Amino acid sequence: LAVIGLMCRPPAGVEAAPYFALLAELAARHGLSGLSMGMSDDFPIAIEEGSTMVRIGSSIFGKRMYL
Secondary structure, eight states: OOOOEEEEOOOTTSOSHHHHHHHHHHHHHTTOOEEEEEETTTHHHHHHTTOSEEEOHHHHHOSOOOO
């Protein structure tokens, strides 16, 4: 298994930028190029912090409906 990147999802209700910055630092330290950070609510911050992949499903499909 070749690890090529890292992924994170910050806790809900807190500022995401410090978590994204820490993950970017960890990836750089270990020579990893992929950073999957950010979702529909915080993807601009994730991109600023170096994300190479964002998850924006709820922006496209709407909020999930739970039963």
